[in-house]
Amino acid sequence: MDFRVLQGDIAQQEADALVNAAGTSLKMGSGVAGALLDAANGPLERDAVARGPVELGDVIVTDAYNLDADYVIHAAAMSHSGPHPIATAESLREATQNSLKTADNLDCKSLVLPLLGCGSGGFHTHEGAPLICDEIRAYEPITLEDVRVIAYSDRDRNILRQLVSDQ
Numbered sequence: 001m002d003f004r005v006l007q008g009d010i011a012q013q014e015a016d017a018l019v020n021a022a023g024t025s026l027k028m029g030s031g032v033a034g035a036l037l038d039a040a041n042g043p044l045e046r047d048a049v050a051r052g053p054v055e056l057g058d059v060i061v062t063d064a065y066n067l068d069a070d071y072v073i074h075a076a077a078m079s080h081s082g083p084h085p086i087a088t089a090e091s092l093r094e095a096t097q098n099s100l101k102t103a104d105n106l107d108c109k110s111l112v113l114p115l116l117g118c119g120s121g122g123f124h125t126h127e128g129a130p131l132i133c134d135e136i137r138a139y140e141p142i143t144l145e146d147v148r149v150i151a152y153s154d155r156d157r158n159i160l161r162q163l164v165s166d167q
Contacts, residue, residue, distance in 0.1 A: 001141045003133075004148050005164050007157040011039035013150065014068040016108035017061075019099045021116050022074040026052035026060065032114045036072060040065040048074045057094025059102050071106055075099045077117035087117030092128055096135040103144055110146040115156060125156045133163045 010018055010032055021032040026048040028037045037044050042065030051060040059075045077095035078087045095116050103111045113136075118128040129149075136147055149164075151157040 001139070001144055002146045003136055003164065004146075005151065005157060005160040006148055007151050007154065009035055009152070010112055010114050010150050011035040011067060013112045013148070015110040015112045015146070015148070016069060017071040017073050017103045017106065017111050018064065018067060018069045019111065019113040019116070020048075020072050020074045021078070021114045021121070022048070022076050023078040024053050024056055024058075024076045025049070026054065026074055026076070031120055036067065040067050040072070042066060044072060048072075052076075056088070056091045057098060059095065059098040061102060061106065069112075071103075071108070073099050073102050073111075075113075075116055078121040087121030087123050087128070089131055092117045092121075092123065092131045093135050096132050097139070100136065100139045100141070100144065100147070104142040107143045109143055110148075111144060112148045112150055114150055114152075115160075118156070125151075125159050129156070129159050129163055133160070 028045040047062040075095035117123045118125045
């Protein structure tokens with residue numbers, strides 16, 4: 001499986017499935033969720049919320065509407081039980097694993113993941129990115145051939161590139 005790092009807007013990516021960095025409520029706000037919601041130009045949030053709430057680490061799938069993908073996998077890496085979303089090392093790992101498994105179950109060949117739980121979820125990229133990358137490297141794909149982790153900022157991209165080049 002090809003595992004790459006890129007920088008940009010996840011909503012502008014072409015893949016069989018795009019992963020939304022979701023909370024357990026599946027409500028879509030800003031950041032990754034906001035970008036996907038705006039570009040989808042469809043009832044993406046309504047579809048996601050109708051399938052929730054979900055447990056921390058779980059995923060649900062919706063249509064991608066006008067995104068250049070077939071599916072959006074909403075990965076609940078953060079809990080919305082308090083005033084601020086909170087992610088844990090375990091939730092980052094489980095959300096990443098479940099995103100990969102779900103993409104395989106959907107016969108996807110390509111998948112783009114953001115830095116789940118980093119930023120608004122409370123994890124710093126230098127702590128969360130290694131967890132996500134470790135899960136991707138350990139994953140035994142069935143149909144997945146191309147997995148990309150996307151960073152929004154130069155700083156996050158550089159952290160990710162160092163992790164991937166250290167393989």
